[in-house]
Amino acid sequence: MAIEHALLGLLAESPHHGYELTKQFAPGTTLADIAHLEPGMLYAHVKKLEQRGWVASEVEHQESRPARRILSITPQGRVELDRWLREPVDKTRDIRLEFLLKLYFVRTLAPTLTAELVREQRGLCEAFVDSLEGQLAEETDDFRRLVLQMRLAQNQALVAWLRNATTLVGR
Amino acid sequence: MAIEHALLGLLAESPHHGYELTKQFAPGTTLADIAHLEPGMLYAHVKKLEQRGWVASEVEHQESRPARRILSITPQGRVELDRWLREPVDKTRDIRLEFLLKLYFVRTLAPTLTAELVREQRGLCEAFVDSLEGQLAEETDDFRRLVLQMRLAQNQALVAWLRNATTLVGR
DNA sequence: AGAGCCATGTAAGAGGTTACATGATTAG
DNA sequence: CTAATCATGTAACCTCTTACATGGCTCT
Numbered sequence: 267m268a269i270e271h272a273l274l275g276l277l278a279e280s281p282h283h284g285y286e287l288t289k290q291f292a293p294g295t296t297l298a299d300i301a302h303l304e305p306g307m308l309y310a311h312v313k314k315l316e317q318r319g320w321v322a323s324e325v326e327h328q329e330s331r332p333a334r335r336i337l338s339i340t341p342q343g344r345v346e347l348d349r350w351l352r353e354p355v356d357k358t359r360d361i362r363l364e365f366l367l368k369l370y371f372v373r374t375l376a377p378t379l380t381a382e383l384v385r386e387q388r389g390l391c392e393a394f395v396d397s398l399e400g401q402l403a404e405e406t407d408d409f410r411r412l413v414l415q416m417r418l419a420q421n422q423a424l425v426a427w428l429r430n431a432t433t434l435v436g437r
Numbered sequence: 438m439a440i441e442h443a444l445l446g447l448l449a450e451s452p453h454h455g456y457e458l459t460k461q462f463a464p465g466t467t468l469a470d471i472a473h474l475e476p477g478m479l480y481a482h483v484k485k486l487e488q489r490g491w492v493a494s495e496v497e498h499q500e501s502r503p504a505r506r507i508l509s510i511t512p513q514g515r516v517e518l519d520r521w522l523r524e525p526v527d528k529t530r531d532i533r534l535e536f537l538l539k540l541y542f543v544r545t546l547a548p549t550l551t552a553e554l555v556r557e558q559r560g561l562c563e564a565f566v567d568s569l570e571g572q573l574a575e576e577t578d579d580f581r582r583l584v585l586q587m588r589l590a591q592n593q594a595l596v597a598w599l600r601n602a603t604t605l606v607g608r
Numbered sequence: 609a610g611a612g613c614c615a616t617g618t619a620a621g622a623g624g625t626t627a628c629a630t631g632a633t634t635a636g
Numbered sequence: 637c638t639a640a641t642c643a644t645g646t647a648a649c650c651t652c653t654t655a656c657a658t659g660g661c662t663c664t
Contacts (some may be wrong), residue, residue: 359533370468372581408606409540420591434579
């Protein structure tokens with residue numbers, strides 16, 4: 267899901283063929299730092315995106331080179347990408363991959379939305395922190411407290427990071 | 438993987454049949470708080486554990502109740518469980534589920550190993566913190582710094598939590 | 609009479625990993 | 637001559653999620 271939206275994000279800038287897209291995820295690139303994507307999986311994702319009508323393709327023949335399929339984003343694809351870029355993730359574990367991808371693309375594709383995305387994500391994390399603090403106040407079992415404390419520590423760290431990100435990313 | 442070891446952990450205390458095991462993961466229990474396990478998947482996991490020779494089963498017939506398969510851990514299963522209980526996890530994301538399961542079972546099955554497990558896990562997290570700090574010192578790109586800072590914040594929070602856990606769990 | 613408990617599973621589908629398959633061209 | 641690059645995919649195999657299938661018993 268998240269990776270497919272990232273592919274939409276790459277195609278939103280300009281059409282590309284599959285091989286070019288795999289290069290964006292090659293070791294050492296920023297995207298590879300966030301998500302792994304093997305060439306084999308890329309073509310499978312593209313197939314799904316075409317089936318959903320978010321991507322269209324056209325074959326380009328070349329001399330002395332294999333033919334390539336030029337992929338471009340459709341109007342429905344743009345609608346979907348825009349929806350995705352505005353929505354924060356609701357599970358803490360999705361911040362590592364999906365939220366970072368949103369942040370990566372929102373900055374270049376819709377810079378004016380960046381600050382709002384970060385703010386909404388921080389709102390969700392803060393609400394979760396509050397909820398965990400409430401649960402912790404009522405919990406008496408040592409081990410369950412330990413579990414809650416871990417989640418609390420992680421979410422507090424994310425809130426602090428997002429607060430800092432607002433200033434860095436929001437210019 | 439992690440959930441299968443948790444099932445081994447439950448069977449290490451005493452033999453159980455499948456239905457009893459599903460109850461251990463029912464909503465509201467401590468285990469359900471760490472990991473989700475639907476009945477359907479439980480039987481699939483048990484099948485795998487039997488194929489590996491870590492669990493053996495014996496059918497028990499009952500009057501006026503469906504027959505049940507009593508599951509018990511084998512000697513090889515105990516060896517595997519012991520190995521698993523001693524090893525910290527090496528990816529940060531596995532702490533949420535797999536490390537918590539290890540912690541849950543090591544406390545009751547091998548309490549003397551608890552402090553050592555927490556210490557080793559903290560060692561790994563600290564090493565990762567050091568590595569991230571090194572990368573951050575050399576990174577100039579704003580966005581990549583943001584990614585590194587998030588990972589750093591998360592791992593620092595875990596180190597602090599593990600430090601606190603030593604005192605709580607190690608008695 | 610109907611809801612829920614006991615007790616076991618299968619089946620279908622989504623998602624990811626790893627490896628393999630093809631075959632021409634260009635650079636060292 | 638060998639390795640890397642260009643360019644596409646398939647196939648096999650895990651894991652997890654969700655839903656369904658069965659059928660008797662107990663409690664209200």
